[in-house]
Amino acid sequence: MIRPAQPEDAAQVVPLLLQAMGELAPKLTHTKNRETINLIFEHFFQQAGNQYSYENTLVFEEAEKVLGSLTAYDGAKLIELRKPFLAYLNQPDADDHNLDAETQSGEFYLDSISVHASAQGKGIGKQLITAGIALGLRLGHENIGLLVDQNNERALKLYQQMGFKIQNEKEFMGGSYHHMVFDVK
Numbered sequence: 708m709i710r711p712a713q714p715e716d717a718a719q720v721v722p723l724l725l726q727a728m729g730e731l732a733p734k735l736t737h738t739k740n741r742e743t744i745n746l747i748f749e750h751f752f753q754q755a756g757n758q759y760s761y762e763n764t765l766v767f768e769e770a771e772k773v774l775g776s777l778t779a780y781d782g783a784k785l786i787e788l789r790k791p792f793l794a795y796l797n798q799p800d801a802d803d804h805n806l807d808a809e810t811q812s813g814e815f816y817l818d819s820i821s822v823h824a825s826a827q828g829k830g831i832g833k834q835l836i837t838a839g840i841a842l843g844l845r846l847g848h849e850n851i852g853l854l855v856d857q858n859n860e861r862a863l864k865l866y867q868q869m870g871f872k873i874q875n876e877k878e879f880m881g882g883s884y885h886h887m888v889f890d891v892k
Contacts, residue, residue, distance in 0.1 A: 709838045712764035712776065714753040719773035720766060721748045724759065727776075727821035734880050736796065751792055758788040758818070765838050767822075767831045774826040777835040778819040779842060782810030782852065807879050814852040814888070815843030836869055840889060849891055854884040863887075 712720055725732050725748060733739045736747050751759045759778060767775035780788060785808055810816035817839045822831045843851045854877060855862045863885060871887040878884075 708769070709765055709767050709834060712752075712761040712766045714761050716761060716764075716766055716773055717749045717752045720761075720764060720776045721745055721752055723773070723776040723821035723823065724748060724752070724778060724819050727778075727819035731880055731882075735792075747795075751795070754791070756788070757791040758785070759792065760788075763788075763818075765835060765842070767835055769826075773823075775822040775831040775835050776819070777817060777821075777839045779815060779817045779839045781846065781848070782814035782816040783812035785810050785816070809854050809877070809879050809884075810852055814850045815839075815846065815848035817851060817853040820853075832865065833869065836866075840891070844891055851889040851891065853887050854879060855887060857883045857885055 722745075725744065728735075732744050732748070736744050738744060748759060751757050752761055752764070754760055755762055758780065763778050763780045765777045765779070766773045809818070817836065820832060820835055820839075822829075822835075840851050851871075852874075853866065853871065855866060857876070866887050869889070871889045873885045874888045875886050876883065877886045
């Protein structure tokens with residue numbers, strides 16, 4: 708079953724979020740200490756009004772276990788949603804609008820999609836993506852976007868099968884990504 712996340716889901720969702728982020732999490736938090744990274748993301752997941760909040764997360768739950776998660780939000784709100792996170796980390800450029808931006812206005816952005824290793828290959832990712840697209844539509848968006856690492860052929864193939872098309876290439880936090888868009892028109 709897919710449902711909106713709740714703050715108490717943090718212990719199950721944060722490992723999925725960090726799995727999806729890979730090496731972006733240490734870059735964003737400026738630490739390689741996994742425990743510290745986990746604590747930072749748990750804190751923000753449980754808070755309202757930020758990029759990684761439970762408010763922006765859907766979970767796939769089965770037998771009271773979260774097996775997958777999707778974090779998604781209005782791309783026009785990225786700077787606003789990112790500010791609390793950057794301010795918490797005391798980053799001097801927290802108010803700088805020139806930070807790497809993975810999304811933009813006019814797009815509902817599927818930020819992080821992750822399925823627990825034990826549940827992969829069962830269609831959970833597809834269900835979460837479909838739910839994310841439906842959520843974007845309900846909120847009035849006409850474009851649903853995401854980034855996929857150019858070296859992640861498996862994910863690229865999945866997104867293409869689901870109707871996403873490569874719109875352009877994007878450099879983000881030192882990596883090369885395909886910016887893919889699902890046009891709902």
